[in-house]
């Protein structure tokens with residue numbers, strides 16, 4: 753099932769890239785394997801996928817310890833500060849830096865091991881009560897502060913768009929996230945030159961690609977529905 757699903761996802765990515773006049777290489781597919789077993793990850797690996805996303809530290813580390821192959825692990829879920837130290841040297845990106853207190857914790861824990869944390873700053877574009885992330889208008893100030901942390905490199909912005917019927921409803925949030933990235937880059941803040949946009953999930957990744965996503969995070973579309981016990 754995973755292989756067939758990936759074929760469909762890959763075709764949709766290619767279509768969206770073509771419509772947007774973008775090179776397929778500009779978009780990295782993150783296979784979001786949360787709640788799914790290692791066997792399904794292996795199935796994805798068999799088709800050449802090496803990039804996986806998890807939203808819980810424990811689950812990420814457990815899967816990482818079972819799979820000895822070199823894979824790129826992305827932490828995409830809300831991160832508790834007392835778990836940050838477990839991620840030192842273990843993840844390609846932390847997508848979900850959603851508060852200054854979390855950024856400070858990352859700076860502390862990563863500096864103890866002289867490791868650079870490669871992160872994205874999460875923005876709550878639709879200003880949903882239920883979501884984490886900086887408000888769009890707070891984001892520049894937050895980044896100015898994080899830019900002074902020597903062990904953090906800010907690569908870009910991430911957003912989780914609302915759950916909608918018609919993915920086109922999220923187009924403006926994606927477009928505005930890209931604008932925010934360009935605006936902040938234009939402020940010429942020391943150490944800030946962002947080129948990554950993590951946006952788009954199973955329901956809306958094609959629209960996100962059309963609006964400039966460089967990372968899409970696809971779970972259900974690859975691994976099927978999740979069952980939470």
Ligand SMILES: *Cc1c(COP(=O)(O)O)cnc(C)c1O
Pocket residue numbers: 784786807828829912953954955969970971972973
């Ligand atoms: C679970 C999750 C995804 C994947 O969601 P799907 O709708 O299953 O593709 C993407 N991003 C984040 C932050 C998630 O927690």
